[in-house]
Amino acid sequence: MNIWRLVAKEIAYRKLNFGLAVLAVLVAVACLVGELTLLRAHEIRAERLSSAQDARTRHMVDRLTDDYRVITKQLGYNVLVLPARQDLGRFYAQGYATETMPEEYARRLAESRLVTVQHLLPSLQEKLEWPEHKFPIVLMGTRGEVPQGRRDPKEALQPPVAKGTMIVGAVLKERLGLDVGSRATLLGRTFTVAKVHPPRGTEDDVTVWIDLAEAQALRGQAGRINAILALSCICGEATPEGIRREVTRALDNDVQVLELAPQAATRRAARIRADEHAKEAVASQEAGHEELRLVREALASWIIPLVVVGCVVWVGVLALGNARERRGEVGILRAIGLRSRQILAVFLTKAVLVGLAGGAVGYAIGFGVAAAWDGREAAGGDVVGLAALFSAGLLAGAVILAPLLTAVASLVPAVLAARQDPAVVLREE
């Protein structure tokens, strides 16, 4: 005969009392474990989502960076090469260069070691009045792209205009009745209209494109051009200054170079903005998760103490009832020689067993319910998984703290039972 046997027999005898006490602990532990496990699941999922979002953002930014690198490489900078003597004030005021330079510059540029220029378009441009029609036009003599010998041929941005033909803008079609196939005389020479451009809302609408050599002949500028449009310039020094320096050096400093559009800079700014947007999205998502976590923590911060206090009170009441019920039993045990600390041990051992059983079963139920709940929340998506949810610390806490809690709750009834006077009990009974 020993204390354990006595406790075990008493538990078996008063199953309801034991069961109700275990139930109280079980509910408290299940609530605690369930809530903490859900919080853990939430944190793990938030972390995973954040990591995934980070990875997606990084991937997106990397892709964007690469895209812009490619775009920048493909587009590069567009520059206009003008004669060095050209007064830029007049150029901007008149819309074309009044000075000329040798057409050969285009060839030299194409054959230079400048591998950065993708398209070279030499032209002779002039604003004049179409004498036969008394109508102001822009005359554009062009030979299309200058072939660049050592390089892979690029798709032509501007095809050449065949000799004896012209291409006209939409306003000229409308105002002068020019259409594809019609013939028109310009500066005494007859051309067939090969193409009419649709309206562009620019100077192009009043432009006449003809072959460069024919334009040079008409304007008495044989072998001369007044601009080279260099498109998609990409060089080792991917800056407008670098390109300007390279082109100028290639043409013996006899030209000046104007940057037409700072696309690369614009796109770099766009890329930075896209990056910022992505980061803002991640931050916003993380803030949302943090807010939800705080709500859950706030909920747990009052539910858990409430349940724990309720459990302590309930276990204490049950222990008190048990002590009162066992008054006669305790009286005789004390009479036959059991010491008060042995009586205390009987009650506290039972309380610890209540805590152990409630803690273990409560953990299992709380964990199971939380895992199922998490699975339902994830709806087949990002389920955190039992292994990730399991916390040895929480399990240890449940099976250590629950018995401590029940022992504390049962302490007062146990002390009252242990200290009761056997003589009083025996006389009263």
Place this chain on the structure above:
Amino acid sequence: MLRVENLTKHYRGAGKNVRALDAVSLAVGPGEFVAVQGPSGCGKTTLLLAAGGLLRPDAGRVAIAGEDPYAFSPEARARFRASRVGFVFQQFHLVPYLTVLDNILAPSLASPSANAPARARELMAHVGLADRAAHVPAELSTGERQRVALARALLNCPGLLLADEPTGNLDPASAKVVLGHLAEFAAAGGAVLLVTHDPLAAEYAGRAVKMACGRLVD
């Protein structure tokens, strides 16, 4: 074995002061079976509890085997009781969820002994309950319950047996069996102090004293 001298005990309640024992002196030697008779409320149970080290008297002295149990600390007094005194009560006070064997073994919780199980089986056989070892009190008759209580009181081989109305709830046949065991214990050298108002019980005692209003009157 037992000597009480000038035991006095008052019960003080709200506006009441009951003198339960008034300078009671009594001695029970080894092999002696003493019955204290008297009406209900005369102080018999108080005398028995005080003599057994369960109820400290207001005045007077108790000596069991020459030692005053009230000179000990409560824990030491409990150990002393477990080894020297056996109790039998009218209400049996068996632990309801323990079997007959476990109930008889209950004193071994206070005073563990390796041969306690063998001694318990021996006592069970002696009181005629060998075949009821696995039964719980609810499955026993009142006479059988009292015999279990008697066996429990004898487990640690005490020198003194204190019995408080042990036959009060028994039929005459069962009462005779229990009283026979008490007499047998005394005959074997033990000291028995029996308090009762049952005239039959007194017949088994070697000496009977009467008590009234907290005093021995004979």
